Amino acid sequence: MGIKERKAREKKQLRQQILSAARELFVNEGYENVSMRKIASKIEYSPTTIYLYFKDKADLLDSVCKETLLNLLNTLEQLKRDINDPVEALRKSGKAYVEFGLEYPQDYKLTFVIRPQFQKGLGLQEGSVGEKVFDYLRAMVSECIRQQIFRQVDVETTGQVMWSAVHGVTLLLIDFPDFPWTEKDKLIDTVINTTIEGLKA
Amino acid sequence: MGIKERKAREKKQLRQQILSAARELFVNEGYENVSMRKIASKIEYSPTTIYLYFKDKADLLDSVCKETLLNLLNTLEQLKRDINDPVEALRKSGKAYVEFGLEYPQDYKLTFVIRPQFQKGLGLQEGSVGEKVFDYLRAMVSECIRQQIFRQVDVETTGQVMWSAVHGVTLLLIDFPDFPWTEKDKLIDTVINTTIEGLKA
DNA sequence: GTGTTATACTTAACAGTGTTAAGTTAAATG
């Protein structure tokens, strides 16, 4: 019974191949500037083959995005294990969050800006990766409050403030790459540090 | 010599008509889903006529956004006249900024998220309205630093931190209307206050 | 008033897009 399994393996491989090609093109040239034909030509298949593996172009981007969000979650959870001080963990997590957004701007914008626009009704879907990322942030903030490092404001608000800050700087850096920003890392650090300082007792 | 003036007036009128039609369609259906043909049909001209008034679709979007920014700038400058305390002015301006975004969410996204995506290379151009808005913010922050209320970090960075915060919370509130946010005004105030506190000495 | 020029707009077309229906080819099954 090895034949069916080989076939399934090959299908999975091609799916992954499409996904990788799409990611590379999306990241380098931007979602709008990448056509299905371009992706197809990169993997040396006809354009219509893609539709045997993905519903449409949005679904393809969706899948690319889900992959990278899982990466973000991995990165963050790895980080958590190595750091004890909750403030330091929050700082590093914030930085990792922004850097992820800058590394995969298309994915970031799709998930946190574009998808909500077309998928109204739910903020972050139940059980979605996006929700898990916010859960992670909440846990961290919660620890800072518990240890009385942060002011005793409610956890939800505090988490949302933190999210606003990193979300804001991420999008500004993505959307206005030619604005005369302060040196990028300095800006990110200052945003995170300022917010943390402001949240302290 | 009234003929030339009448002609000029008519040209201006048609330009404005195109602009209004474009704004309405962009806001209601989203930039990508609006074609030049759709705009043209709305104003009952041929599609190519638009190109006599605007370089291309991006330029049209640009002009729509410029209008939006002028409105924002007006709102802000009205505010400035009434307040003396620079921190209070900054707080109120931040709030006004966010509220402007929430009142015209589609316009805000068009200007600060969608346009940069399609009109690359725009830092904030010399003399542009966007630059004036940031100048406004800079002046305010500068005063806070001069009066030694804020830490002596450079003005640019400080301004950018402030912008990140308000931009972030504005977009989150727009894009995830069904997320279990803290009460809206409380969240906005906390974001602004936290950032201001973090910037203080 | 007539001929010419400039202005404002339109028609037709190009090269590209996402997507689908129908067709092909080769492998697996009975």
Added chain:
DNA sequence: CATTTAACTTAACACTGTTAAGTATAACAC
């Protein structure tokens, strides 16, 4: 060996932004 099934391709549709060429009308000079 015949038939069915799966994987992939070809051709086409209805769109997109944009441009070059054409047209009709209004303004101007004489």
